[in-house]
Amino acid sequence: MPSQVMIEEAPPRRHHAKWSHFSPTKRDSPAARWSQNPPTNGVNEHLRSQITDPRGNNTFYTYDWAGQRRTVDDPDAGTSTTEYDVNGQISQTTSNGGKTVLTYGYDNLGRKTAVASGSDELAAWLWDGLGVPNGKGQITSTTSRDSAGNTYTTSTGSFDTRGRPLSSTVTLPAAVSGLAGTYTTSFAYDAADHLTKATYPAAGGLAAETVTTTYDTYGRPDRLTSTLGAAVYIDDTAYDSYDRLTGRTYGADFDGTGTNAQRAYSYDDSNGTRRLTSIATTTNVNELITERQKDTYRYDLSGRITELREEATGQTAQSQCFRYDDQSRLTSAFTHTLVCANSAQTTTNNQGTAPYQSAYTYDRMGNLQSVTDTNTAGTAALRDYLYPGYDDAGTWTTANANWPHGIRKILHKTGSTTTRTDTLTYDDNGTMLKRIEQPATGTATTIDYTWTKLAQLATVKTTKASGSELTRYAYDADGNLLVRTTPSEAIASLGGTELRTDGTTVTATRHYTSGGATVAMRTTEGTTATNGRLTYLMADTQASTQIAVDATTGTSTRRRYTPFGDERSGTLPTGTDNGFLGKTEDTSTGLSLLGARAYDPYLGRFLSPDPLSAPYRPQNLSAYSYSSNDPVNRSDPSGLMDADQGSSCTNHCEEHKQWVRETILGGSWQQEGDSGVDLNNDGYVTIYPAVHVPVGWDQAQIYTEAFYEKIDELCTYGRDSCADSSGPTDALAVNGAKGNACVAAGLNCPDGTRWGTSVAMAGGFMVAAEGGEGPAGGSGFGGLRTKSSPCAKCFLAGTDVLMADGTTKDIEDIEPGDKVQATDPETGESGAREVTRLIVTRDDKRFNELSIATENGIEQLTATHEHPFWSPSENDWIEADDLAPGMTLLADKGNTVIVTGSRPYRQQATTYNLTVDGLHTFYVLAGETPVLVHNSNCGGRWKLGEDYSKPSKNGASPSLSTMRKRFWKNEAAEPGAADQYGAANIGRMKRGSAPQRQRQDGSWESMELSHEPIPERDGGLLLTPRWPKDHVIMDPGGYRRLPPGY
Template sequence: MVADSFYGSTGAVKRANETYYAAGAASDELLTVTNGDVANQTRYEYDGLGRTTAEIFTIAGYEQWRNTTSYDGNMTHSDPPPGGVATTTVTDAEGKVKELWHYKGHTPVPTGPGSERTVTKYTHTAAGELATVTDSKGNTWRHDYDQRGRLVRKVDPDAGETILNYDESDRLTSTKDAQQRILSTEYDSLGRPKSTWEGAVNEGTKLTETRYDRSGSLGYSHASYRYLPNGEAYSTVVATFDTFYRPLTTNYTVPASEGKLAGTYPFTTAYNRDGTVASTGVPAAGGLPTESLKYTYDELQRPLTMASATSTYVTGTVWSNTSQLLQLSLSTGGPRTEKNFYYEKGTDRLTRATVKVGSTATVAKDQHYSYDQAGNVLSITDTAAPSSSSTLDVQCFAYDGQARLVDAWTPSATATTAEGEGTIGGTADYAGKKPTACDAAPGTNPLGGPSPYWTSWSVDDIGNRTQEIRHDPSLNAAKNTTRTFTYQDGDQDGTPGETGDGGPHQVTKVAETTPTGDRQQTYQYDVSGNTHKRTIDGDTQSLDWDATGKLTKATEADGTETSFLYDAGGARIKRTTADATTLYLPGMELELKKGSTAVTATRHYSYAGQTIAIRTSDNKVSFLASDHHGTGDLAVDAVSGAVTQRRTDPYGAARGKLSPETGTWPGEKGFVGGTIDASTGLVHIGAREYDPDLGKFISPDPIIDFTRPQQMNGYAYASNTPVTLSDPTGLYDCNNGVALNCDKKGNQQVNPCPSLVVPACNGGAVEKASNEVAAAEGQQARAQQRFKSAGKQLVKIVMDILGISAALDCFSSGDLAACGETMLTIAGSFAGGIAGKLLAKYGMPWNMHKGIQLAKQVTGLLKDLFGGLKAMSKASERLNKARANLAKAREKALFAVDTIKSAVGRGKPKCHSFLPDTEVLLADGKRKKIKDIRPGDKVTVTDPKTGHTVVREVSGTIVTEDDKHFVDLTINSKSLTATTTHPFWVVSENRWLQAGELTPGMTLRTASGTTATVEDVRYFGRRQRTHDLTITEIHTYYVLAGATPVLAHNCSTNLFSAEDQLNGFISKVEGADGYHDVWIHGSPDGVAPSFNAAEGGSTLMNHRVLAGLIKSDSNYTGGPIRLCSCQTGASRGTFAQDLANKLGVEVLAPNGYLYVRPNGRMSIGREGAALGRSHFGGEWVSFLPGGGR
């Protein structure tokens, strides 16, 4: 993977290539690519002062859109691409933001027509800390600091006042909320949180405890406890760590007072030598047996399969070259469920998701997504018909100037008008299309689809929904339902401990006008901003909250109660209703119904960032598919293949009935994976409770981003943009343009929008984690450069001009941490004393101008210094998070490899090979080291599909100098080492598997036709020379583990005629990592074994014949193909694309003549050039199944 940044003469970045795939191993040769070589590039333009004026997003070198920035004194105007929010930032004399304008139109117009806007105002303390934030309606957030710069008081217009206290080490020791409830934290001698209390430490009620430093795990926490009022505790204890301090067994203990649910539940984890998880174990409970889920991986540590001893779940996984999930194959032995994902080139946005079921691959779901250039979802179309309804489900979405959803509707559509996906408004070959059914304004044409609806929303300047119209599906306005929302006008000012009078974002009444009559709902809040009472249809529900802001009890009008308990980390652990008690364990729920002694269980199976299956207490398994936000919308019975579908509106309310209506939905997971609490009418989403009828959370968000005025509304779900953004953590919304899920433990994570494997959550074009690492590294480098540049100049002023001779060598030593400390000291000295020295030195009239100029220079440098330091901190945090996500092998990736230029392949790809001293079985039964094998030597070969064993000649040998990923196999107590990707014939699986996929217990074929068992597998990495062979006709041979010959095969499919001189050349060609080479002469219209036939065109094979030959070759084990065949990738033909469609794999083909030299070096002639006219300028072009380069 490669990412590039290119700098101009001023040191500013002129263009940046996002991470792209380059074939081969890393080398010390500079890789140069042109603008069109990469899918995603951002170009930057600057004015004469070095300020950014344009950020231009390009795909394959073609501009798609730009964000322009203009400057007017202390105003900075940002004009985004269509769909974005136009802004103006106003700064004070010190460069601090004092106003942020968000325009209601789509361009920044400070005055005159089109200047309507919302204004957020900021003030700062003398020390530069944020003091107040005031929204466009005058609501104010206040922050007070002590002399040490610590936040000691904050006032939220909804949540009221919070007081914060610290110890001498600046550790937060207690908080007091608006209800005067105190939460205290106790620390151990090393400053680690030890316990939390409601009230004072050792005086109030102990809530949680964390324990550290058990023998064998010094420095690590090993246990956490959540205490009950009776002194009992729920505990999570790591019983065993491995030598790397990773938990092996974690026990979740439920106290005896819980009766049949009480006990200890052990969960286990085992690791491979490379750090990947080998297996996870879940305990027997609720009628479900103990289960150990085992995982296999490819050489890039990407998961491939998941299975237990009793059942398979994931039988196959397909990743792109850049580690983006393309396909999941799910089966427990019955019908196969296949999930496929398609992404847009450059933006990486999800454009299509399909689910196919059964041997006939019935399409149960075929969703297509279209976007505006800012990333807002414009349509979601499902063209599949898994149930009784065969009508197309086309959902269209419209937004206001602040990107808030204002209309969602389902127009009647045909197959033609429903067609569309990708980002609209692009250029060249990269423009997407919105369904034409969505072109007309809602209500213009009839509604349609299996669950037709049209809902309109009005939202005020501060993000409060003021009106909702649920239009009649027949478009009879007299049958509409109109809901009007009322809010308290002013800050929360209730008496502590009493019910508050409502903050500015707290809805107090919803008046509903319907065709059958009018009704209203009312809401009351406590002074901390939590909903205290809800009166719906005349029935009042009371809600109780604890000091941590968690809902603990809901009491209905008839006195029925539902209570909740949370663990030490704040995650829900128990729910008790009038009918049952539910215990929540990792990936598992146990339920004990009232009056019963039988515990039932539900088990959830997660893989690659998604919940892929659920097993209920009757041992029934259902495979699950979700929308782009992780809301389950399809369940497939793993035995029968029966499909159940459910639909929701943008805010998660049910849309129509289940399909089929007789179906049942497994489990109780709902909107964005939250838990549906039927007894309360709420959905538990991450850290908070959500009301799908209101489309709001019922308590304030503890995390506020004051740079996003719409997010400052702590109750609004996903900034009122629920189709584009999601908030599965209950803490912070994020964009799931690609992500299928987000971490549900919102109350436990540092970054509320982590990058996940299939997804991640971020804004606009969703980046995979490795891309984020590259971007973060670039951000860090730029911040460091800014800091160092300002620091060096300040050092020069301090040392040379002011005569201070302190040794300031941190910049040359590279220790930026020390630099930061040193420069802060200098900055502080400047404010406190060096300024006086400046006046003294330049205070005379004839020097005054120079002194003033120097003061201005220092002021600017200090601004850059602090700005760089702040940016470094942010970049470091971003980089650490990105690297953590990457380490988990859950990065997202660019799907479209598209045009892989010959320059991109300038690395050193390697063939899959053996160590030099590995012995090969010769035809006469003797052995010979593979390094000593020569062309013409005869070896024993077997076609494993027919069992036919014969003698064949070695046609070539291959030597690779830089293989580095190896697996050591133990077979009959002897060792055999191979690269992880070298295939072996596995008799027990009846197929070829790569060495890295072998596991103990698998059996390999021997030369006598018997089997040898793989006893152990060990992975390691080091660079060393390896060897492989090219065999004529049957491309296999036997290598020996001690005295045991096992069947392996060589690299390529050679379809040249026997007399072709290239047979002597291709054995020296270096393979392309991840691709199987197919050698045959070609043209844009077909291929042939001989050059003359290919050029003459009279006896060309079509793509179907070639596909059959490739499939019948025992050397081919599946996967992407590099078609080494002249002009088969030329734009004037479709051969390579047709082959990709036929085989269902990526095909890499040259667009010009392919030249192979005697030393094995290849080059490609320019497309359209005559034979021999140009040996360079051509390229490898990637063709993907289903069309698209």
């Protein structure tokens, strides 16, 4: 029977939901469910109070008067209690059966300053450090302490005027023998906030080095170069029109003699999926080109990878084949020399290089129940995972046992013979304490785990007949692994540099990144070469280290993994442990250290429950499971939330998730949505950053539930990861959720709802590019202009425009004097308006093809990416590139239509736009439905005529008097130009919501309203919006002065 999801809805004031899952396996049957508090007209009325998994294991929640979660009784993680101070900040948490009590400190501004356990301060954050340039409002240093009391400090030496850190210093204590000391890395940026330079300190035999990243005209990383031996790590990076990576050149391009490598990526654009279809890697040694990799990907109709085909010249052709059940869980993976479509999973598999054949089963709670590995001789080795609630025969017996999703026993079998039995135990937090591996004959191996008060892995002790070995871990204040001490060496991770010592010699490895991917490493380990040994690194679709190329000889190695991350073949380059997902593989323990949690790739399980588990996703009911049991298409490099590999999650994702953990989950915004209570008395309930619902709105609960449901679906890395909606991907998810919620509320979203905006914003205001001519637009909208594209908001030829008489006309055929239908969406004024100009642009390149749901079905409409459309759901002008599914557009009859999709693309084309007198708007047609657009910056300029600041005939700069005369002459040439804003926009500026732009020094300035006598207008006073420098020039009395250094 196919998998299905069933939602049951009760009366309006209470919402219940139930998932029912069906699959072909006997153990899989309905269902998981949750419930909420019954209606009592209290703040806790709609809060989730209980979740029950398909086996009857219950999780209970309670809340305080403000709707803040007070207690959680979790079957895996035990009971935890959270207390809050009067400001709603977490003041204390109690967990681990009451044995772990943490207290939290804040400064007077509500910023977290410390976490402590009793009198032991575990981590501290210092804000506004004295003597740190531009350090106000910044974390200037952090401190962490290990269980032995050793202190680790990370500090920032200075910030620039835009708050960007210019240096970071890590200080290691004397206890880290051989590595103790201070290490400083410095940074530089460009005006667009791109990191352009990173300077690493001399250490471990590597000299100091400055690595420079250059960017193309679209702000994408292009080249990566170094001062160390004038090295070129990346000489060229190529992208397609969708901004997808299509190729890299590793090492300098050359003619004749040299060594480099190239990698190329191809995608499927034939059916709209845009999926990755192939990766090819070649090396070039003195003009001898060798194919090192030629991988092809195939997918099923659900977008899951079903085959990875390797066909590089001179290598054995082979495929990895993947099969899934109806809940998208991986059920089998095997290799074969045939393509997967022609191969069944039989004992004749295990062909090719590093052959393997594995089969997986799961229970209805999302627990991995068995793994069967079949070798090339056809012998099957079974690992049978038993959980609390199941007896040793695998039969379910009871619910609500402790740790129901944690493995209690593993039976290793060959045929019917048990060859080894593993027994696992946990503490009250659900973290693994002990694993005893008892073979059928011989001495057991015991592995003991200890954990910090912050639930981080502290030590791993492995005891065998030959003796014991201990590995220790230390972290910084934000939970990042800082020092790892194994039985053979100590390793310190210092940003881009990793130091190692065996007690005698210190070596160093530097990793270099471009576009979020690690592309090269340089190490002094195992070599005496000057400046160490340079190796180019290429990752697979999951960011796991896959191919390494020696930068001198061009020889290459390939590493292969099982689906759950265990090594199949190949070794990592000497000097690095970065393997599966690009994360640390600790060979002393067999663990992969994935961000917040330790992961065992042999088991395919984490050692501790997910602190950010999403129980409303059925496969996440098991808090120890990895990537929803689909390790081929998803990954979890943070240990917090699995990611769809549609966009491979590399270092950029990790940085974003770290920001989310620190800023969003750290409490920088006050979440009021669960309670429905306006805690800060601002008239709105904050349900998400930049999403606020008016107090008293009768559809608020429906809207909130619908928003959360959709944001959970759309956010690739989980709901919390989209909380920084400034990024384009996150903004798309947030806007889609807002639109979905608005539809759920009957498209009855009130005007007062502060949905946030989708247009380019800075500090909450519209941004205009430096050097632009300022706003030009109609009511309520400030147009954006740039030097390079003075008229980049237009339409393609053939776009129909609604004329005043109700007919339509292709935009390129419209002439000055024609009349179109125009509307001011804020005042409701509508009528015929004259076209004063047709503007033609020959070189527009960026477009969005919008899909719009009309009465006649889904219709397409193409516009340049910046062209503004009026969106009633957003109550604002929204640029085409920012229109998201669920947003509405205004049609000519006053009704609305819904945006269902947006496809950005690039091509060079001629485009057309109109200047419309008065209202500065017109309607273009999506199929047969007119939608309102703005005439934007194409024409209708704020200042027309000659350049008032151009040099005089003698080449001298004009005087202020001359510039004023020229300005008034220009104003007279277009009498309505200074009035184009209209009353609504002037009112907005009076309230302080003025358009803003960024100056070259990085600071921001607001447009101002100036009162000026204008000779050509009967000497009357006119309220006119101007940029500060224009205000100064036009102020006849000279009363306006610019700030020093403007």
